[in-house]
Amino acid sequence: LPKGFSGQRQAMVVEASSRTEDDKLFWHLDSHFIKATQGIHQIAIAPEPGQHTVTITNKTGHSATRRFEIR
Numbered sequence: 001l002p003k004g005f006s007g008q009r010q011a012m013v014v015e016a017s018s019r020t021e022d023d024k025l026f027w028h029l030d031s032h033f034i035k036a037t038q039g040i041h042q043i044a045i046a047p048e049p050g051q052h053t054v055t056i057t058n059k060t061g062h063s064a065t066r067r068f069e070i071r
Helices: none
Strands: 012-015 024-029 032-038 042-045 050-058 063-070
Touching: 032 042
Parallel strands: none
Antiparallel strands: 012 042, 024 032, 024 050, 050 063
């Protein structure tokens, strides 16, 4: 993650899309609920260094999971 002028790690923006405009998406980072989005599906996260998983589930139960690493 990039560092700001103060030297603190900045958040990364994670984005998703849905086939329907009014779909509600539920975001989880490492199996912990973060928030729900509707309309614009973007969240800012700043996880600690290491391996992580983001899972996004819509209101009908369909989900997508992506793994990533922060160094």
